[in-house]
Amino acid sequence: MNTVLCRSDAVDGTSTPCLPPPATPSYMVDHHVVEGIEERPALAPHTDTDARLLVRLIQCRQCSKPFSSPVTMPCGHTVCQRCLPAPQRRVNISYPQTLDHQLGILCPVCGQENSTADCNVDVTVSKIMALLVDYVSRWTAKHAEVVLTLEEVPQPPNDALISEKEMKGHVAQYGGGRLAGTFQMAVDGLLDYWADVAYSKSPGCEKDDLEDLDLDHFNSLRDAISTEMDCMVCYNTMLDPTTTPCGHTFCRHCLMRTLDHSIICPVCRRDVYLSPSLLYQPKNHCLASILDQVWPEVVAARKHTVSEEERPEGALDVPLFVCTLALPGMPCFLHIFEPRYRLMMRRCMEGNRKFGMLMYNQASTSQGDLGVTRFLEYGTLLHIVNFQLLPDGRSLVETVGVSRFRVIEHGMLDGYDVGRIERVDDISLGTEKRLEATEVGTAQSQAALYNAQHPPVPMTAANCPELLTTIELFQACKQYILDMRARSAPWLSERLVRAYGDCPDDPATFPYWFAAVLPIAEEQKYLLLRTTSVRERLKIVYMWIRRIEGQRLLLPRCGGYIGNILATCMGGFHASLTAFISTS
Numbered sequence: 388m389n390t391v392l393c394r395s396d397a398v399d400g401t402s403t404p405c406l407p408p409p410a411t412p413s414y415m416v417d418h419h420v421v422e423g424i425e426e427r428p429a430l431a432p433h434t435d436t437d438a439r440l441l442v443r444l445i446q447c448r449q450c451s452k453p454f455s456s457p458v459t460m461p462c463g464h465t466v467c468q469r470c471l472p473a474p475q476r477r478v479n480i481s482y483p484q485t486l487d488h489q490l491g492i493l494c495p496v497c498g499q500e501n502s503t504a505d506c507n508v509d510v511t512v513s514k515i516m517a518l519l520v521d522y523v524s525r526w527t528a529k530h531a532e533v534v535l536t537l538e539e540v541p542q543p544p545n546d547a548l549i550s551e552k553e554m555k556g557h558v559a560q561y562g563g564g565r566l567a568g569t570f571q572m573a574v575d576g577l578l579d580y581w582a583d584v585a586y587s588k589s590p591g592c593e594k595d596d597l598e599d600l601d602l603d604h605f606n607s608l609r610d611a612i613s614t615e616m617d618c619m620v621c622y623n624t625m626l627d628p629t630t631t632p633c634g635h636t637f638c639r640h641c642l643m644r645t646l647d648h649s650i651i652c653p654v655c656r657r658d659v660y661l662s663p664s665l666l667y668q669p670k671n672h673c674l675a676s677i678l679d680q681v682w683p684e685v686v687a688a689r690k691h692t693v694s695e696e697e698r699p700e701g702a703l704d705v706p707l708f709v710c711t712l713a714l715p716g717m718p719c720f721l722h723i724f725e726p727r728y729r730l731m732m733r734r735c736m737e738g739n740r741k742f743g744m745l746m747y748n749q750a751s752t753s754q755g756d757l758g759v760t761r762f763l764e765y766g767t768l769l770h771i772v773n774f775q776l777l778p779d780g781r782s783l784v785e786t787v788g789v790s791r792f793r794v795i796e797h798g799m800l801d802g803y804d805v806g807r808i809e810r811v812d813d814i815s816l817g818t819e820k821r822l823e824a825t826e827v828g829t830a831q832s833q834a835a836l837y838n839a840q841h842p843p844v845p846m847t848a849a850n851c852p853e854l855l856t857t858i859e860l861f862q863a864c865k866q867y868i869l870d871m872r873a874r875s876a877p878w879l880s881e882r883l884v885r886a887y888g889d890c891p892d893d894p895a896t897f898p899y900w901f902a903a904v905l906p907i908a909e910e911q912k913y914l915l916l917r918t919t920s921v922r923e924r925l926k927i928v929y930m931w932i933r934r935i936e937g938q939r940l941l942l943p944r945c946g947g948y949i950g951n952i953l954a955t956c957m958g959g960f961h962a963s964l965t966a967f968i969s970t971s
Contacts, residue, residue, distance in 0.1 A: 438565035438601065439584045444677050445516065446573055449495050451580040453573055454516050454673075459509040459630045461817050463669030464496040471495070474503045479827040480820045482857035482894060482921065483660070488820070501817060505632040510654075512673055514615045522611050523570050526604055527563035533600060535568050536560050536587040539578055556582055560589075564601045566608075609681060616678060619654055620645060624682060626689045628674040629665060633657045636671055640693065647789070662812035663790065703796060705768075706731045706742040707804035712909040713744040713767040714899040714916075715788040717887060723782045727802035732774070732782060740771040743792060743808060746913060757794060762804070764794050765811065765916040788899075791916050813895070813919050823857050823922055830854045849933065852926045860925040861894040864901065867932045878906050898924035907931065 445453050449470035456468035474490040477500070481489075487504035494501060539556025557577035561568030565586055572578045588597060618625045620641035627639040635654045637645070645653050646663035661668055678686050708728065713719040723732050735742050745766040748754065754764035773785035790810055797806035813819070830853035834846040848854045855863070868890050872879050887903050902912040911931070918924050 436583075438569055438586075441566060441605075441680065442569040442573055442578075443580065444673070444680060445512075445519065446578075446580050448580050450576075451573065451578060452576055453519070453570065454512055457509045457512040457516065457673070458506050459512065459634070459636075459671050459673065460492070460494050460499075460501045461505045461632065461669070461815070462494050462497050462499040462501060463630075463672045464494055465509060465512060465671070465673040466495055468508060471506065477502075477820065477824065479824040479856065481859065482819065482823060482861075483816075484858050488816075499817075500821070502820065505817070507632060507634040509630060509636070509671070509673075510634045511615055511628075511630075511636045511671075515612050515677075518612050518615065519570070519608065520574075522608060523563070523567050526607070527561070527567045527571065530564065530567070530600060531562040533564055533597065534560055534562050534589040535565065535597075536589070537568050537572050538585040538587070539572070540583040540585055541579060542581045542583065564597060564604055566601055566604050613682075616674070616682070624685050624689055625674065625678065626686070626693060628671045628678065629668055630671045630674075631659050631661065633659065636674060639665055639668075639670065660816045662815065664810045664812040666810075666812055667815040667818060703798045703800070703805040703807050705792075705806055705808050706735060706800075707745055707762070707766070707794070707797065707806050708742055708769075709745045709747060709762045709804060711744065712746050712912055713769055713786070713788050714903055714912070715767055715791055716896050717788050717899055717903040718772075719744065719767075719769055719786045719788065721784040721786065723784055729780060729782065730801055731803045732771075732784065735771060736774055741768055741789065742771075743767070743794075743806070744769050744786075744788075745794070745804075746909060749910075754794075757797070760794075760797070762794075763913060765913070766792055766794070766808075767916065768792055768808075811916070811919065813921060819857075819921060822920060826853050826922070827856055852929050852933075855929075857894060857922045857925060860922070860929050861897060864897065864925065864928050864932060865890065867936075868901075878904055894925060895921045898928045901928050905931070 442453075447454055447457075447465075447467045447470055449466050452467070454465065454467055457465050458468050458471060459465045471492055472495065474492050477489055477491040483504075485504065488502045490503045491500040492503055492506050493499070536558065537560070538558045541556050556579070557572075559572055559575070559577055561571045563571075568586075569578070569584055572584070578584065613624075616624050618638045618641050619635070620637050623638070625636065625638050628636045629639040629642050630636045631642070631652050633652050633655050635652055637653070642661075643663060643665055646659065646661060646665075650659055651657060652659050708721075708731065710721070711719075723729055731742065743766050745762040748759070748761055748763050751759055754760050754762075757764055767788045768790050769786040770789050771784060771786050775783040777783065790812070792808040792810055795807045795809050797804055799805070814822070830851060834851065834854055838845045846854075848859075852860060868879070883904050887900060891897050891900050898915055902915055905912075914927055915924050918927070
């Protein structure tokens with residue numbers, strides 16, 4: 388882009404090159420804190436470039452005015468509520484089954500589609516804007532005698548070469564210094580988001596006095612909004628700010644720890660439909676930029692503190708119990724009698740009461756980067772709920788599944804396995820919706836083409852679960868539970884229901900409950916631990932049901948001697964489930 392000279396009567400009396408808006412450096416990139424970033428000074432409001440950049444941090448990219456009722460969308464971008472496009476109905480999306488999730492809004496910045504349920508007013512940015520408007524207006528009234536002439540300098544789009552005449556923008560006079568004047572110019576709608584500003588001092592206004600005034604204003608504003616930048620969980624300055632769909636913002640690490648224990652917002656107590664790892668959740672770009680530019684020294688200090696608190700990379704600090712299958716949210720009852728596992732349990736009770744449960748690798752198959760190990764690489768992290776030590780040293784342990792994980796590295800400690808694990812979480816709700824819409828739409832198109840060519844054997848939901856929406860899959864599975872209860876299926880006895888709870892109404896947790904009570908091979912249930920989509924888990928469960936129903940329909944047709952042999956060998960319906968699924 389060509390350099391265009393601004394007015395020669397700039398504040399310092401020299402011509403200042405008007406460069407394109409500088410890229411905003413960030414100490415907090417994507418989902419983690421970047422290591423090795425050196426501390427840098429905060430922006431200097433007494434320079435033309437920095438004063439303009441500070442105001443750009445709180446300007447809407449759509450209307451170019453300071454944020455009004457700002458909405459931070461799941462993609463991490465913030466715009467004024469009035470600048471959001473009208474909601475549109477989304478096709479082939481059923482989960483969650485609420486109207487606001489079935490209506491979508493396109494982000495004006497990145498074009499990503501977000502459900503209307505996730506587009507709420509950003510509480511933190513709203514409070515910051517209210518403080519800024521009030522404080523700047525009072526500051527301007529107090530220092531009205533310090534008048535500057537501000538000229539908007541539009542930026543040429545896409546490196547286009549345009550004449551200096553075409554670069555002329557709005558010109559206005561404001562009191563209060565550079566920062567106050569630039570903010571007021573944006574409020575009046577005279578400053579485009581991408582434009583720069585040329586400043587001209589009024590007669591009698593000394594440069595040193597103006598710089599001192601701008602610096603005092605900047606420091607006062609920092610103090611005024613500093614408390615709004617604190618996380619409501621740790622009460623420190625937010626690090627990698629992450630905003631929930633309800634509009635509240637926390638440190639990413641703090642929100643992760645909160646979601647480990649509850650799916651409700653720590654402030655408003657609304658349900659938060661986010662994966663606890665927040666792996667796919669973008670940061671709040673607006674707040675992250677403000678923190679990086681206004682409080683870089685605080686961000687650097689917080690980054691250093693968090694890095695010191697985190698465990699060293701590569702530590703094998705998770706005890707691993709290679710025994711059986713455990714599922715998230717489901718109870719797991721253990722009888723501990725081996726000395727090595729007695730030691731492991733004692734250490735768990737002295738620590739965080741957590742350990743990982745893994746299945747044996749009976750087929751000796753390769754487990755990804757681990758190679759051939761004696762256990763399968765995916766497991767469930769268990770939390771000890773109740774621990775009963777028996778007189779002879781054995782113990783009865785009641786645990787509940789907390790989350791899924793994948794083993795990254797493993798070793799031995801005093802006879803039992805330990806490892807470094809990586810948490811496994813579901814994809815974001817937005818990605819889940821897009822997956823459903825794409826899969827159902829594609830399946831419908833393929834089914835129409837196939838059925839036209841093969842009318843005797845049509846493609847239906849019975850042999851192609853992709854044709855069903857997520858809610859239809861869930862409803863079909865729940866209907867099967869109702870049918871089996873009506874037939875008094877032994878695997879739905881009152882004793883099992885007391886242990887594992889009643890059938891959940893949440894499609895995300897239903898597959899785990901169903902797998903916990905259904906008497907099929909654990910190798911089949913293990914498939915659920917590897918999936919990262921609610922829809923994929925429901926499809927697995929749906930196909931289990933289709934196979935079981937198919938087996939039940941085949942048995943009555945096998946009459947005479949063969950039918951008697953089948954009935955005797957399977958021992959009734961309960962055994963037929965296990966035998967059929969185990970060998971399928």
